[in-house]
Amino acid sequence: MPAHASRDAAPDGAPTVPTDPAPDTALVLVNLGTPDAPTPSAVRRYLGEFLSDRRVVALPRWLWLPLLHLVILPLRATPVAKKYASIWLPGDDGGSPLAAHTRRLARAVQAQLPSLRVVDAMRYGTPALSARLRELRQQGVRRAVVLPLYPQYSTTTTASVADVLAREHALPTRMVEDYHVDAGWLDAVADSIRAHREANGAGEHLLFSFHGLPQRLVDAGDPYARQCEAGAAAIAQRLGLARDAWTLSYQSRFGRDKWLEPSTEGTLHALAARGVRNVDVVAPGFAVDCIETLEEVAMMLAEKFAAHGGTLRYIPCLNDSRPHAHALADIARRALENWT
Incomplete structure (x- = not known):
């Protein structure tokens, strides 16, 4: 679908502070997720959540979950943690590159959209998308554009974000499904x-x-x-x-x-x-x-x-570059068109 296409969902960490102290519309930039630390225990928690998603692994649960928790995670957690440790960023705004760059990208997009509240979220791990939506509602936000940071749509990634929106009714949401030819x-x-x-x-x-x-x-x-x-x-x-x-x-x-x-x-x-x-x-x-x-x-x-x-x-990826932030801000603006 084109970059402006979206899917509406019916209603039933600290965000970046916007210029407007109380906007009623938010933009949520959603990335895949990452461990909170480059340690075997943190990697095990993250991979356990990620690989338990039926969108990611479609095997029968009775077969897959014992294999995952009793074999795969015990074997993979330590070597994967070493891989994360090799790229972990230092400093207060560091940590996992995916998390750090996504936070910075949210700040860069916020500068392009001062009338919206722009926050980051993760499909797996923290800050969790469902918790972020509830947090926004408590802060007075009435609706949210959800922009998965996947330029190409896939049932394994974008559709999993839609699954969360279908379950979580904290806010009316509109999701951008892809932007691969924006x-x-x-x-x-x-x-x-x-x-x-x-x-x-x-x-x-x-x-x-x-x-x-x-x-x-x-x-x-x-x-x-x-x-x-x-x-x-x-x-x-x-x-x-x-x-x-x-x-x-x-x-x-x-x-x-x-x-x-x-x-x-x-x-x-x-x-x-x-x-x-x-x-x-x-x-x-x-x-x-x-x-x-x-x-x-x-x-x-x-x-x-x-x-x-x-x-x-x-x-390198576009990360929090100004052209990237500008492109995503334009995509969000189009997603908001005619949404009353």
């Missing part, structure tokens, strides 16, 4: 790639790396892959790239299902085999930098590509 967002991504390449020199190839998805979900009608392809093509067109100058791939596989192809790691191996030695990688499916971009791409995959004699240069 002109402002496309321009912001293209400009960030252009600026990075102008400052550092252009690599021989540009790789668009999106989070993966099981192939069966796409076969069942999930529009995610189609939207990734449309967005990447539009960004490449803005950059004036020839079709053989860029590739789309998918990262972060999990489990034994067949996932979308080609994989980012496999694509990098293929580029190395062709003699390509300098690759720029951008991850436009992620609104802000997180463990999948900083640890998986910029560290792990860069190290593997270096073993083949190449250099991987990661282009």
